[in-house]
Amino acid sequence: MADETPTKSRLTRRQLLIGGGVGVGLVVAWTVWPRRYGPNLTAAKGEHIFNAWLKIGEDGHIAVAVPQAEHGQGSWTTLPQIVADELGADWRTVAVEQAPLNPLYANPLAASELFEGVFDRLPQNMREGHITRSALMLTAGSTSVRQFEGDLRDAGAAARVLLQKAAAKRWNTDWQATGTAQGFVVHDKDKLRFGELAAEAVGGSLPDPLPLRAGENGRLSGQSLQRLDSPAKIDGSVNFAADMRLPGMVFAAIRQGPTADSRLVSADKAAADRVHGALKVVEGDHWVAAVADNWWAANRALGALAPRFAAPVGGASDYSIRGALDAALNGDGVRIGAAGDVGAAFRGVQVVSAEYRAAPALHAAIEPRTATAAWSDGTVELWMPTLAPGLARSAVAAAMGVGEAAVIIHPMPIGGGFGIGLESDAGVQAAAIARAVERPVQLTWSRAEDCVHDRFRAPAAARMTGRVDQNGRLVGLLAKIAAPSTGHELAARLLASDTAAQAALALPANGDAYAVAGGTPFYQIPNWALDHHPADIGIPTGYWRSGAHSYTCFFTECFIDELAHAANTEPLSFRVAMLGGNARLARCLTTVAALGGWEGGVAGSGQGIACHSFRGSHIAVFAEAHIEEDQSIGIDRIVAAVDCGRQINPDIVRQNVEGGLVFGIAQALGASTRFKDGLATVRGFGDLDLPVLADMPDITVELIASEADPGGVSELAVPPVAPAIANALQSATGFRIRSLPLKVGET
CATH class of the missing domain: 3.30.365.10 (Aldehyde oxidase/xanthine dehydrogenase, molybdopterin binding domain)
Incomplete structure (x- = not known):
């Protein structure tokens, strides 16, 4: 340049x-x-x-x-x-x-x-x-x-x-x-x-x-x-990646092996050729694609191929994932942060302890992964939804064996994604298929393929321990969190061609701070410690809206509620008393309590509260919830108070908060999957227990005026929703659910 x-x-x-x-x-x-x-x-x-x-x-x-x-x-x-x-x-x-x-x-x-x-x-x-x-x-x-x-x-x-x-x-x-x-x-x-x-x-x-x-x-x-x-x-005039149309363009559907080291062992190409409109079958390292003159024909040809893959025996399952997290939690951890002396705070005194879990979560965006590619004179152009165009260019260049100057990325508007747009799999595959067929090609993953081969929000388990003194003050908190090292995994995958990043990964590490981000308490606790217990769970993980905060906030805010009950203290007052150094968050809590009509979270009230400080912004969430006769969870009301600093466009701030609250409800009630033989069992939206319009509670958002520097907004509202609902269910029923997603009968 x-x-x-x-x-x-x-x-x-x-x-x-x-x-x-x-x-x-x-x-x-x-x-x-x-x-x-x-x-x-x-x-x-x-x-x-x-x-x-x-x-x-x-x-x-x-x-x-x-x-x-x-x-x-x-x-x-x-x-x-x-x-x-x-x-x-x-x-x-x-x-x-x-x-x-x-x-x-x-x-x-x-x-x-x-x-x-x-x-x-x-x-x-x-x-x-x-x-x-x-x-x-x-x-x-x-x-x-x-x-x-x-x-x-x-x-x-x-x-x-x-x-x-x-x-x-x-x-x-x-x-x-x-x-x-x-x-x-x-x-x-x-x-x-x-x-x-x-x-x-x-x-x-x-x-x-x-x-x-x-x-x-x-x-x-x-x-x-x-x-x-x-x-x-x-x-409808905006063009998303799937709306791209190029002269002579063909369409591709893809089926991938269960793991990155899978290999194709059989495919009925003759059957695929008999599908009207089918043009060619293209094989990759661990995938096979059918190409046709329209996507419907390509998908039918893919079904006719009936591909079979060989993969290592003993893929991940619910049982193996839980076992890996348990083993990690009971093994040695790496201290990520600490203050005071937790050991001394706990010594010789009765402490409160509880274990929490969070299942893997899917991105499940409206727009499945897609890319359009065209090869010409040794150069490939790609039209794709991407949050990282430079990383996409590097990934395609490395996979195709060409220089980065030979790869042109056209970033397109994105239909959601919540982090999956960092991944470049579809772009790499589209480029390979376009080179093989020597025509522009549009690759679109099926909904099932998008679910099965997601880069999941990591599952996690936590052992929380705390001590409240005779005056009802929290004097010690220890959070031991077992989770895969998603931060290192992301860097190794997304920055594979980045020499400096790979050199940094080769240096001695002190745990994975990304995997427990949000676990450092924003409360004034004299003695606290946060440990990461790395777990090898056997499934790929990636960035999901709000990252690890989505589960660390659940662990912390539910446990703070338990400690408030152990101290015989009203949960709001218990929190505010520890926020002397965070007046903005304290104001969010008192505001949301006033707007929600907080009754102290007493038994039978069905009210719960949670808060979080995140990337320079602060939020408190009030929830009212109950259990339906069919044992499903009903959410009656959500109120949020937000201080995100100076607001450039208040309506957009509100839209982000409202969207985050709905996303948080989805995390609380579903958005997860089980695993069997290394594969996610979910195949579409219908399997995800996502809330629908009829499930939506009354939502109120209060934006608190502030002249502080702008903080982050787009992910702010996701973390505290699930703990607020869980705390509300505890006050409604008397028992506590300690796992995500929230299921009646599971603790």
């Missing part, structure tokens, strides 16, 4: 931080790598590129380049809104486009959230420099606003100053005497449209530091502006 003189100070500081070396023979020289990167946006006729984040057309339109995937969380609105706010734009003229792969759009914050315990083994200067240099673009960990707000504000401010200078030159006045509003540069009664000034404004000089807009008048930040992605989704 071409080197260019930076146009704004923040981009200069953030463009690249390059470090020295790390063990295992990895040495990176300062002089080898470029220190600055230029934008590689493309401009349409009449458009002018102001910086890596925005273009302004002579017709007045403003195009904002967004490096984050849009999968319903609203990043294609909130991020352009930041630019438009700082620019002084008219929201009606703002458009969004997917940013190209470029180190300028790397997301170190998401890398640290997603690969916790991997990159942090490297020196900081090398870690951040490597993430930037490798263009590690990621949509993960609720990081979009947290990572890019500063860059986007600077981008808008830089363009605004250039437009003001161009207008001031025409008016022969000081540019600092001008301002912007609703897409105009204004000075007294004079005003000029941005589009009129765009051509002459580009390339001007900028002050250091850049002045940000002052005052509250006309600000777009903090307003619930219309989402930019909604109109196309409403009228």
Whole structure:
């Protein structure tokens, strides 16, 4: 990429931080790598590129380049809104486009959230420099606003100053005497449209530091502006990956062996050939695909193939997974964090102890995994839903034996996914099939294939121990959590071609912090410890919405409720008394209690409460629940109070919280699978016990105003829902369910 003189100070500081070396023979020289990167946006006729984040057309339109995937969380609105706010734009003229792969759009914050315990083994200067240099673009960990707000504000401010200078030159006045509003540069009664000034404004000089807009008048930040992605989704004009159509394109259906080391032993190709529309059978290392002129025919041909695979004997089962977790829990653990002296706090005194479990969870997105691929002159183009386009490019290049320059990724809007979009399996397979048939091909996994070969949210087990003193104060807490090392597994799989990451994985590790993320107490407890007990469970695991917080919050908040009962203390007061250093979370708790009509969680009330602090945001959830006559669980009401700091678009914050609450209900009631002979038994939505519209409770969300820096939102509401419901069921029935999903009769 071409080197260019930076146009704004923040981009200069953030463009690249390059470090020295790390063990295992990895040495990176300062002089080898470029220190600055230029934008590689493309401009349409009449458009002018102001910086890596925005273009302004002579017709007045403003195009904002967004490096984050849009999968319903609203990043294609909130991020352009930041630019438009700082620019002084008219929201009606703002458009969004997917940013190209470029180190300028790397997301170190998401890398640290997603690969916790991997990159942090490297020196900081090398870690951040490597993430930037490798263009590690990621949509993960609720990081979009947290990572890019500063860059986007600077981008808008830089363009605004250039437009003001161009207008001031025409008016022969000081540019600092001008301002912007609703897409105009204004000075007294004079005003000029941005589009009129765009051509002459580009390339001007900028002050250091850049002045940000002052005052509250006309600000777009903090307003619930219309989402930019909604109109196309409403009228059906948006193209998802499965909507791609290329000249001469064919369709493929796939069947995979139960494990990565499976091998195909038989397939009835003659039977597949007899299916009308069938064109070819393509075999991979552990999969076989049928190609036809339409997907229905491809799926019928796949059924006719009746493929059989050989796999290692003794695949994972419910019994083996439970046994592996039990063995890990009873074995040696690795201390991830601690304060005070837990051993001394427990010594010679009666303690409270309980064990909890969480089953594997599926992603079960509306859009099954899919990709469209086309080979031409040694280059492959892929249209696919991906949260990590750079990682997808690397995976395809490695699998196809070509350089990364020969792989072009077109990220598409995503129909949900909740983490599965980090995986590139469908893209790799589509590329291989396209090369074999020498035609563009669209591969779509069946719903059964999508369920059986998911990268599951890891199952986990916990042994929680605590001690409450004679004054009802929690003085000691020990959390021992058995779970697979999903963080290391993710890094090894997704960063397979990343030399620095693999070198970091080869260094001595102190457990897997990702596997127990969220287990560190946010309460003020004088003595506490968190141990990870790595478990080899025999199934692939991956990132699932909110990661390990989805089960660690369940373990902690249910156990805190048990400790409150042991202390004969009302659960809300018990929590608030330990939150002296977290006033924002305490306010969430008192707010949700007031809104919900909290009665103290007394026997028969059917009320429960839980809270969580997560990525700079805070949430408390109140639930009312009961047991139906058929022994199913009924949820009557959910109330949430949220403090996520400064809100760019309150409506989008609310949408994310509401969606997270529904997702949390799904986790509480279902979204799981059993295992037999190494395979998930679930084959579709009907097997997942997902809540339907008739099951939805009344949901109330209160957003607490705050001027703190924005925190993460898209995953915030998922973790505390299940423990709030479990605590409500305990108050309704007198017995406690300690396993996810919640099932009556299981403790």
